[in-house]
Amino acid sequence: MLRVDGLNAHYGRAHILADVALTAAKGEVVVLIGRNGAGKSTTMKCLIGLLRPTSGEIRFEEKRIDRLAPHAIARLGLGYVPEERRIFTDLTVMENLEVGKRPPRPGLQPWTAERLFTLFPNLGEMRNRPGGRMSGGEQQMLTIARTLMGNPACVLLDEPSEGLAPVIVEQMVETIRKLKLEGLSVLLSEQNLHFAALVADRAYVIEKGRIRYEGTMSALAEDEAVRAAYLSV
Amino acid sequence: MTLADITIQLLNGLAGASSLFLVAAGLSLIFGVTRIVNFAHGSLFMLGVYIAYSLTDQFGRGSPLAFWSCVLAAGVAVGVIGFVVEILLLRRIYQAPELFQLLATFGLVLVIKDVVLKLWGPEDLLGPRAPGLRGAVQVMGKSFPEYDLVLIAVGPIMLGLIWLVLNRTRWGVLVRAATQDRDMVGALGVNQAWLFTGVFALGSFLAGLGGALQVPREPAQLFLDITVISDAFVVVVVGGLGSIPGAFLAALLIGVIKAFCIGIGDVQAFGTTFSFSKFTLVVEFVVMAIVLVIRPWGLLGKPAGEPRHTAATEAPLKPLPGWLVLGFAGLGAALLVLPVFTQSYLLILLIDVFVFALFAASLHFLMGPAGMVSFGHAAYLGIGAYAAALMVLRAGIPMEATLALGPLAAALGALLFGWFVVRLSGVYLAMLTLAFAQIVWSIAFQWDGFTGGSNGLIGIWPPAWAAEKEAFYHLSLVLCAAGLLALRHIIFAPFGAILRAGRDSPLRADAIGIDLRRHQWFAFTLVGAFAGLAGVLHVFSKGSISPETLGIARSVDGLVMVLLGGVQTLTGPVVGAGVFIFLQDEIARRVEFWRAILGLVIIVLVLAFPQGIVGFLRGRFMRAAA
Ligand SMILES: Nc1ncnc2c1ncn2[C@@H]1O[C@H](COP(=O)(O)OP(=O)(O)OP(=O)(O)O)[C@@H](O)[C@H]1O
Ligand SMILES: [Mg+2]
Numbered sequence: 001m002l003r004v005d006g007l008n009a010h011y012g013r014a015h016i017l018a019d020v021a022l023t024a025a026k027g028e029v030v031v032l033i034g035r036n037g038a039g040k041s042t043t044m045k046c047l048i049g050l051l052r053p054t055s056g057e058i059r060f061e062e063k064r065i066d067r068l069a070p071h072a073i074a075r076l077g078l079g080y081v082p083e084e085r086r087i088f089t090d091l092t093v094m095e096n097l098e099v100g101k102r103p104p105r106p107g108l109q110p111w112t113a114e115r116l117f118t119l120f121p122n123l124g125e126m127r128n129r130p131g132g133r134m135s136g137g138e139q140q141m142l143t144i145a146r147t148l149m150g151n152p153a154c155v156l157l158d159e160p161s162e163g164l165a166p167v168i169v170e171q172m173v174e175t176i177r178k179l180k181l182e183g184l185s186v187l188l189s190e191q192n193l194h195f196a197a198l199v200a201d202r203a204y205v206i207e208k209g210r211i212r213y214e215g216t217m218s219a220l221a222e223d224e225a226v227r228a229a230y231l232s233v
Numbered sequence: 234m235t236l237a238d239i240t241i242q243l244l245n246g247l248a249g250a251s252s253l254f255l256v257a258a259g260l261s262l263i264f265g266v267t268r269i270v271n272f273a274h275g276s277l278f279m280l281g282v283y284i285a286y287s288l289t290d291q292f293g294r295g296s297p298l299a300f301w302s303c304v305l306a307a308g309v310a311v312g313v314i315g316f317v318v319e320i321l322l323l324r325r326i327y328q329a330p331e332l333f334q335l336l337a338t339f340g341l342v343l344v345i346k347d348v349v350l351k352l353w354g355p356e357d358l359l360g361p362r363a364p365g366l367r368g369a370v371q372v373m374g375k376s377f378p379e380y381d382l383v384l385i386a387v388g389p390i391m392l393g394l395i396w397l398v399l400n401r402t403r404w405g406v407l408v409r410a411a412t413q414d415r416d417m418v419g420a421l422g423v424n425q426a427w428l429f430t431g432v433f434a435l436g437s438f439l440a441g442l443g444g445a446l447q448v449p450r451e452p453a454q455l456f457l458d459i460t461v462i463s464d465a466f467v468v469v470v471v472g473g474l475g476s477i478p479g480a481f482l483a484a485l486l487i488g489v490i491k492a493f494c495i496g497i498g499d500v501q502a503f504g505t506t507f508s509f510s511k512f513t514l515v516v517e518f519v520v521m522a523i524v525l526v527i528r529p530w531g532l533l534g535k536p537a538g539e540p541r542h543t544a545a546t547e548a549p550l551k552p553l554p555g556w557l558v559l560g561f562a563g564l565g566a567a568l569l570v571l572p573v574f575t576q577s578y579l580l581i582l583l584i585d586v587f588v589f590a591l592f593a594a595s596l597h598f599l600m601g602p603a604g605m606v607s608f609g610h611a612a613y614l615g616i617g618a619y620a621a622a623l624m625v626l627r628a629g630i631p632m633e634a635t636l637a638l639g640p641l642a643a644a645l646g647a648l649l650f651g652w653f654v655v656r657l658s659g660v661y662l663a664m665l666t667l668a669f670a671q672i673v674w675s676i677a678f679q680w681d682g683f684t685g686g687s688n689g690l691i692g693i694w695p696p697a698w699a700a701e702k703e704a705f706y707h708l709s710l711v712l713c714a715a716g717l718l719a720l721r722h723i724i725f726a727p728f729g730a731i732l733r734a735g736r737d738s739p740l741r742a743d744a745i746g747i748d749l750r751r752h753q754w755f756a757f758t759l760v761g762a763f764a765g766l767a768g769v770l771h772v773f774s775k776g777s778i779s780p781e782t783l784g785i786a787r788s789v790d791g792l793v794m795v796l797l798g799g800v801q802t803l804t805g806p807v808v809g810a811g812v813f814i815f816l817q818d819e820i821a822r823r824v825e826f827w828r829a830i831l832g833l834v835i836i837v838l839v840l841a842f843p844q845g846i847v848g849f850l851r852g853r854f855m856r857a858a859a
Contacts, residue, residue: 099407
């Protein structure tokens with residue numbers, strides 16, 4: 001579904017990503033785990049085309065996407081949920097969803113606002129509320145719902161649990177599991193190993209822009225050495 | 234004034250406000266989504282006027298239906314023109330620094346002006362009156378044109394329609410979303426390019442429609458582009474960038490205040506006559522200055538609408554390499570001895586180059602190191618020039634003294650205006666400088682008894698020792714070179730370093746206890762003095778001065794020079810001034826439609842060198858050297 005090879009990226013002169021390689025199969029939940037500033041968000045931005053990589057190959061459903069514009073990548077079925085949420089604060093919940101709306105994708109059950117409201121019940125209760133007057137947790141739900149409106153086949157979730165209350169984090173775990181059941185692939189970025197362990201099938205550990213470890217989530221959970229070297233705070 | 238008079242003026246103001254609102258709404262929409270300040274918006278309005286003139290003149294005399302179809306068709310035609318312009322030009326420069334976009338749209342202004350001149354000729358053209366609305370109605374015993382009543386209704390109707398489009402259509406929702414975060418809209422699968430094209434076409438349509446609606450009221454004239462764009466800027470800024478209701482409110486406010494100034498006419502008070510009708514030219518700028526100082530983001534605007542960096546991001550300043558210093562010294566020496574070899578027109582042209590190199594360098598100091606973009610820098614050139622001319626003519630002060638007093642006068646003007654200006658930033662700051670320049674311009678233009686009004690002043694020649702072209706050439710060369718060196722010195726001095734630090738991270742500068750505003754205020758005053766010196770030299774080299782010296786067009790010339798050369802280096806504005814003066818002279822002498830050629834050259838340069846000429850060369854050579 002998603003395959004990245006030899007990905008390098010720079011901000012100005014700073015070399016941020018070095019030969020990042022990863023894959024995600026259909027229906028798989030993969031986590032990219034690393035500390036602050038490791039390069040998780042940068043990887044996500046390269047995937048969706050907001051940052052042009054300096055070299056490397058990104059393939060989505062076998063198609064090269066590393067030179068495409070963000071909208072073209074999104075239309076192929078890659079959904080992006082940014083870390084900073086980037087809700088349209090002047091727009092209502094319904095209007096935010098409208099911006100994300102794209103035609104149905106063959107083989108996937110299409111998302112409608114109503115179907116999303118069963119997934120995120122509290123959003124359904126504030127359809128006409130402007131995005132700017134919602135809590136952080138509600139906004140996080142709305143960004144995910146907005147991206148799902150595009151009927152993506154694979155979703156990039158950049159630190160969805162960041163700054164959320166424990167109940168909301170639980171809801172997030174449920175959501176990701178449901179997406180997996182729907183047959184979607186999810187590439188998740190996280191600092192929180194505990195959260196990652198609840199949802200992910202496989203994990204990549206990234207540090208200073210390099211992939212340091214690759215394995216199943218359960219293997220990582222048991223590998224004290226790797227966790228001590230790259231993840232402990 | 235009776236109650237009836239007041240009512241009539243109010244109605245007049247409301248009628249005038251409708252067109253203004255349409256133009257401003259288009260400008261605001263375009264800015265909101267594309268972040269481009271479209272200088273050519275007044276030109277699109279003007280195109281609307283001319284196209285509607287031709288259409289209604291040909292087909293619109295018969296029935297109301299024919300007339301209104303013509304008006305609508307003119308709007309649509311301008312919308313189509315906007316569509317094409319966006320695809321051919323703007324689409325290529327969205328990634329360029331904001332100022333280059335501005336420059337490109339200014340190139341468009343020049344092109345459109347000459348196209349209109351070519352197609353319709355220089356005379357004012359008065360279109361037919363609207364069939365079915367040729368009469369007048371009685372309002373409290375006074376007659377008021379029926380057509381104007383209809384216009385009054387058009388404003389709110391269009392406001393309602395725009396609201397519906399933005400709130401009740403998917404396209405409108407996308408536009409509002411993109412106004413807030415266009416990259417996110419792209420990442421959600423929306424093709425920004427077409428969204429931008431659509432918005433630009435809609436904005437152009439609104440401008441064209443605004444123009445077309447004016448046909449029965451006012452003649453089509455060639456200067457409409459500049460007057461309308463400055464009016465529209467004012468409305469948009471007063472209302473708040475990106476706010477359509479704000480633009481509506483501001484258009485009403487300004488339309489009504491203007492109409493009242495005309496209506497009041499001359500008033501006797503305190504033994505003198507105040508002419509309110511003369512005040513009309515500046516009143517909107519006064520309103521804008523007041524609003525910006527009280528509410529820096531306009532009446533209904535939001536602070537979040539602030540655009541990204543207005544100044545081009547630049548690499549840290551580096552001292553010139555040795556070979557370049559030698560090169561400049563050689564060039565200076567060559568210029569010094571040049572008069573031995575030629576007595577020609579070249580010297581006159583070079584004096585212009587020196588003067589404008591200094592002018593452009595002072596603007597560059599403001600835009601580059603100090604991070605403040607001025608749309609009205611010619612005001613200080615003009616104050617210096619007028620001060621010198623007035624001192625010579627009215628007080629018999631010798632030129633030598635005016636070389637110090639002229640810059641002083643300009644510095645005082647900059648000190649006064651600068652106090653307001655440094656309170657703002659970005660596009661708002663630029664607009665306020667424009668407003669002040671316009672105020673200075675109106676004073677020069679209207680105070681016939683003192684400044685000579687639109688004719689200006691003549692007979693301002695240097696004293697005998699500098700009267701020869703050759704001597705004045707040397708004087709200008711030495712003074713301008715000294716000015717440039719001084720500016721360069723200041724850029725590298727601690728003062729310049731503080732300014733640059735403040736520009737790059739105002740918060741940090743604040744945190745380490747630097748009063749950035751005060752430094753900026755001082756910088757504004759300082760560059761005012763340098764521009765004033767250029768102005769003094771300018772007036773003595775020409776022997777005359779007119780209000781054009783400090784008009785908007787002259788300020789834009791300065792911007793073009795700086796941007797042509799590139800903001801990154803001080804060499805930039807000097808090269809830019811040289812290229813600009815020679816180009817203008819060459820083209821103006823050879824072809825009739827020099828403006829269009831100049832405009833096209835500007836557009837091509839922006840497309841080819843988004844970093845400016847010197848920035849481009851430097852990139853080349855430094856890379857080659859590395
Ligand atoms: N716009 C930018 N310009 C320059 N450097 C940047 C920019 N954004 C991020 N960086 C740098 O790139 C590196 C990787 O940043 P990135 O945002 O990808 O990290 P992250 O793993 O997502 O961290 P976090 O957990 O804090 O979100 C960091 O060192 C950061 O300082
Ligand atoms: Mg991140």
